[in-house]
Amino acid sequence: MAENKTQDENKGAGDGIDRRRFLECMAWAGTGLLWTIAGGVPTAKLLAQGTKQRITGHEAFSFVQISDSHIGFNKGANPDVTGTLQTAIERAKMPSGAAPEFLLHTGDITQNSKPAEFDTAAQIVKGFGKEVFYVPGEHDFIDDGEQYKQRFGKGTHGTGWYSFDHKGVRFLGLNNCVQVDAMGNLGAEQLAWMKAELSGLSASTPIVVFAHIPLWMVYEQWGWGTKDGEQALALLKRFGSVTVLNGHIHQVVQKVEGNVTFHTARATAFPQPAPGSAPNPGPMVVPAGKLRSALGVTHVKVTRGQNHLAVVDHALTEQV
Numbered sequence: 493m494a495e496n497k498t499q500d501e502n503k504g505a506g507d508g509i510d511r512r513r514f515l516e517c518m519a520w521a522g523t524g525l526l527w528t529i530a531g532g533v534p535t536a537k538l539l540a541q542g543t544k545q546r547i548t549g550h551e552a553f554s555f556v557q558i559s560d561s562h563i564g565f566n567k568g569a570n571p572d573v574t575g576t577l578q579t580a581i582e583r584a585k586m587p588s589g590a591a592p593e594f595l596l597h598t599g600d601i602t603q604n605s606k607p608a609e610f611d612t613a614a615q616i617v618k619g620f621g622k623e624v625f626y627v628p629g630e631h632d633f634i635d636d637g638e639q640y641k642q643r644f645g646k647g648t649h650g651t652g653w654y655s656f657d658h659k660g661v662r663f664l665g666l667n668n669c670v671q672v673d674a675m676g677n678l679g680a681e682q683l684a685w686m687k688a689e690l691s692g693l694s695a696s697t698p699i700v701v702f703a704h705i706p707l708w709m710v711y712e713q714w715g716w717g718t719k720d721g722e723q724a725l726a727l728l729k730r731f732g733s734v735t736v737l738n739g740h741i742h743q744v745v746q747k748v749e750g751n752v753t754f755h756t757a758r759a760t761a762f763p764q765p766a767p768g769s770a771p772n773p774g775p776m777v778v779p780a781g782k783l784r785s786a787l788g789v790t791h792v793k794v795t796r797g798q799n800h801l802a803v804v805d806h807a808l809t810e811q812v
Contacts, residue, residue, distance in 0.1 A: 553659050556584045556592045556620075557702070559739025560759030562631065563613040564603035569762035569775035573603075574612060580760040581619050593658070595620050598739035598757060599629030599669060599704030601640075610639050628652055629704040629740065630669040653682050655689055662693060666703035666724075674715035676705030676740075683723055690727055698733040706738040708747060708754055711767035716741050728752055741773075 561577045570576060584595060597617065602609035617624055626644040628637060628651075637651055648654040652667045664686065668676035678686075690699075701707070707724055709717035718724070728734045734752040742759035743766065762775045770776075 554592045556595045557737055557757050558760055559598040559757040560600040560742055560761050562600055562603045562761035564609040569777045573761045577616050577760045584620050594623040596702050597626045598702050599627050600631045603631055605634035605639050627665045627703055628669050633669055650681055661698045664701045668703045668705045668718045672719050676718035678720050687727055695730050696732055699731050700735045702737040705740045706756055707736055710745055714773045
């Protein structure tokens with residue numbers, strides 16, 4: 493049986509979402525995820541925490557995920573998105589503990605697909621100092637992806653999908669932001685490429701898929717899902733360890749289904765409301781002066797098979 497989790501296992505009436513606890517536990521902005529893979533099993537921590545974990549084993553490594561920078565956004569929910577992106581990048585360097593080997597940005601790099609916005613984002617992210625892999629969000633495709641593809645799409649397929657291997661793990665970067673009826677969409681060409689890409693791999697190969705819009709249906713009424721995502725997920729079911737990373741919804745929502753674990757990342761720009769807790773999705777304003785102080789720490793343990801994700805959230809003011 494699949495299990496959906498936000499930040500609390502207590503269920504609200506009607507739709508299985510405890511919105512009060514969800515919002516209490518959310519970390520609002522300026523965060524990213526440090527992912528560690530050892531023996532094919534990924535674990536995650538927010539960048540704000542740092543890590544004391546010792547990674548052992550020849551194939552063990554870590555990487556960082558950030559998402560939804562929205563450079564160019566300048567409204568009340570966060571008038572300084574460049575500042576919160578800079579904070580996330582500084583934390584991504586992890587001055588103590590396990591050093592990440594690369595960074596994944598899961599889309600909405602910019603707000604309006606403007607050249608100056610891409611320039612600013614690229615300059616800030618460059619401070620990470622190591623390799624960065626991007627996938628686009630819908631805000632990066634306002635110009636049909638012209639700027640994005642010039643900067644980040646060289647050597648990719650179609651509208652920007654690609655793969656790479658790292659220490660025995662196959663990574664698939666997908667573009668599902670060319671939306672259909674407000675939903676994410678992969679399209680027949682990308683699905684055919686994905687099938688061919690996976691066909692020659694052993695079922696024991698750990699797979700990490702990263703895209704902007706969740707591949708699974710988080711909240712259909714708001715378009716928080718991918719229209720043909722089930723077709724992509726069907727291609728992944730034979731693998732023993734699959735991790736799917738997304739952004740777009742600006743909050744942590746998790747799901748475990750068979751050997752596939754799903755994780756949506758917080759934004760570095762601004763929060764959005766919990767599914768169904770507001771008339772519409774969109775930037776959510778927090779009390780004045782509280783944006784940075786509301787940053788959070790989340791320990792996330794991701795395992796293969798039927799094991800569930802274990803999530804513990806802390807405010808940065810807590811002793812962890």
